[in-house]
Amino acid sequence: MAKIHPFKAVRPTRDKVSLVACRSYQSYTPIERDSRMNYNPYSFLHIVNPGYKYQKEISGEERYKLVRNRYLEFKEDEIFIQDDNPCFYVYKIVNREQESFCGIIAAASAEDYHNDIIKKHEDTLKDRESTFKEYLKTVGFNAEPVLLTYPDNDFITKVISETVKTRAEYEFTTTYRDTHYLWKIDDKKSVQEIQDAFSSISIIYIADGHHRSASSYLLSQDLKENNPEHQGNEAYNFFMSYLIPESDLKIHEFNRLVKDLNGLTKQEFLIRLDEWFRIENRGIKAYKPSKPHHFSMYLDGEFYSLYLRKTAYKFTDALEELDAQILYKTVLEPILNIKDLRSDTRIGYSHGKNDIVLVKSMVDNKEYKVGFGLFPASIEQVKKIANEGLKMPPKSTYIEPKLRSGVTIYEF
Template sequence: MANIKPFRAIRPTRDKAALATSRSYDQYSKRELKAQLSYNPYSFLHIIKPGYVNDINLSGEEKFKMVHKTYQDFKDQEIYKKDTKPNYYLHQKSYGKDVFWGIIAAVHVEDYQNNIIKKHEDTLKEREELFGNYLGIAGFNAEPVLLTYPDNNSLNRIYRKYSQHRAEYEFMTHTKRLHKMWIIDDEFDIETISEEFKKMNAIYIADGHHRTASSNYLANKLKTENPNHTGEECYNYFMGYLISDANLKISEFNRFVKDLNGYTSEQFLEKLSEFYTIELKGEKVYKPSKKHHFSMYLNGNYYSLYLKNTNYKINNALSDLDTHIIHKTILKPILGIYDLKTDPRIKCLPAILDKKQLKKEVDSGGFKVGFGLFPVSVDQLKAVVNEDLRMPPKSTYIEPKLRSGLTIFEIND
């Protein structure tokens, strides 16, 4: 059963919510970051990058301590305040036709240890330790881990009920994302939410594997240092944003390669024909319409690539993924690309950036060929996890992307 609980969030006052919250630090360009830090004194980015105003460059534990101090300063100035009782927090993010709903809650690390919280990526030990030490010194989670659960009618009814009332926060960002948040403080609703999650045998990490692993690292470390450990201390929990799998959106990462590994275009197409039925589609934008179907842009033309099942065998959930298929049939054997993470000849970009992405990236001269993929489904992702396998790199671009500093969970509370 999944063990979640309400918590007393530290969050910005209503009048400062739009100014205080931010995108994840690594999503800002240098220019955007400078503008935010120079002209918005309430931005949570000041906590993440302390010392900017006084032109102080910090690193390591010294920086972590300054993060904690700046966070305390924000609370002392009452930019952030702590709720008087534990609550769940209902958050809605919308743009265009996409509307995402989720519950922000405290999630127990034991569920991660016991494989109730399931992962689709492996993590690096050095990053777990680095961020775990950061959490221990800074003392808070400011951006929740994105978790997904099976669609649930009881939870959906609670969401609809609160959506009829005025939100505690309602603000639009300059990227045209509308954010709303309601405080779920009714004891019956809180109990219902907790009980519904207790009925779930598994929930899945959608985004935030290293944050989860780091929280687990810190919990284990503090457990050994606490002779009176009970398992209910705040350091045993991390902040999660729990969203129905029916409400999750997965987009694809397209692949771009700088050369054809010494082949001419004609030789390359001939090599592809071993695994694919190839059709020339011309200059008009063309995208794949189902799994095991790819688009390709080469020499000013789009092509469709249909996988020949006779030459490629699907024997588990991993081999069913298009990201695995393209690696095993094209990138590795033909183009000589063995590792997406380290090979400088390949670049992976989320397809949401531009409908004409293949054409623009290749025609710009930076790449010789581009491949468009069909998005991985939630069922495919779960199947990989349930077989205790791992997703290939750059398989999923998962939304919603969450804001930092909307709610904060204090580890040392």
């Protein structure tokens, strides 16, 4: 049964939350990052990019220590406060498309991650796990929740519905035109009822944040070994998560772009594709797949539809039914000789929130030779792959919602 706990969040004061909150550090270009830090002294970017203060790139242990220092300065200046009692936090996002996401920020069990109560669908890189573990150990906090999803639960849905009728602790709109809301739940009866409701759920799934989850588990083991008084309820045994019901999850595809045809002419390439797909030239009119196992392709100024020949490709497990895996097994690996999707510099990705026209423009601009559009995976596919203990190829899903950093912070 899932162990989901309340915690005492460190968070910005109400008047500064819109200034503190930021996107994930990696999502900014250097110019965007510097612009925000130049004009906003409260941005959480100042904490995670401490070298900015000295106009110097800083990495490794030196950076981690400076991150810790900047964080403590924000606390000392009372930009951050900490709640007195353990809370659950209802968090709602309404994006520019007026799609709404609503769930609960809480502490999830690292032991549940290890015991596969929290299930995974992506591989993680050991180096990244270890690096982030050392980062967490030095800074002593986590500011980006792991996105978890659970089967819709009537009681939890009712609690959320009743909570959002009250005045929010936070309400702010970003320059991306997403509006964020946060409510605290801290009365003991409600907190216990929410814990009990989650404890009735046997499996929870990671939607986004596999490396953060893995690193948090490694951290819990390190700190456990170094604590002779270990009890099992210490903060390091948990990691901050945003839990939303499956019905609220939005999954987009990641389209693929490749820089060359592996020495093949256009005609030779199309002939090789014909082994696996029924191909139709759609001309200059943009084509986007409308169902699983259909793909779009943009090549040499024209769109093509590619329909998988089911007599040529056999479905042996849940992974083999995933369109990202199908494209890899039929095109990317055997025809274009792209074997390692993580490290091959010939392949690029564009998530499905970007229009298929972006794929077209990147090919037209000669950045890539060919682009492929995919149909998004479903939550049922993600769960089935996780349940079978299989792992998706990199960049198989682009999952919303995307949270802001620095709105709630988990200390351990």
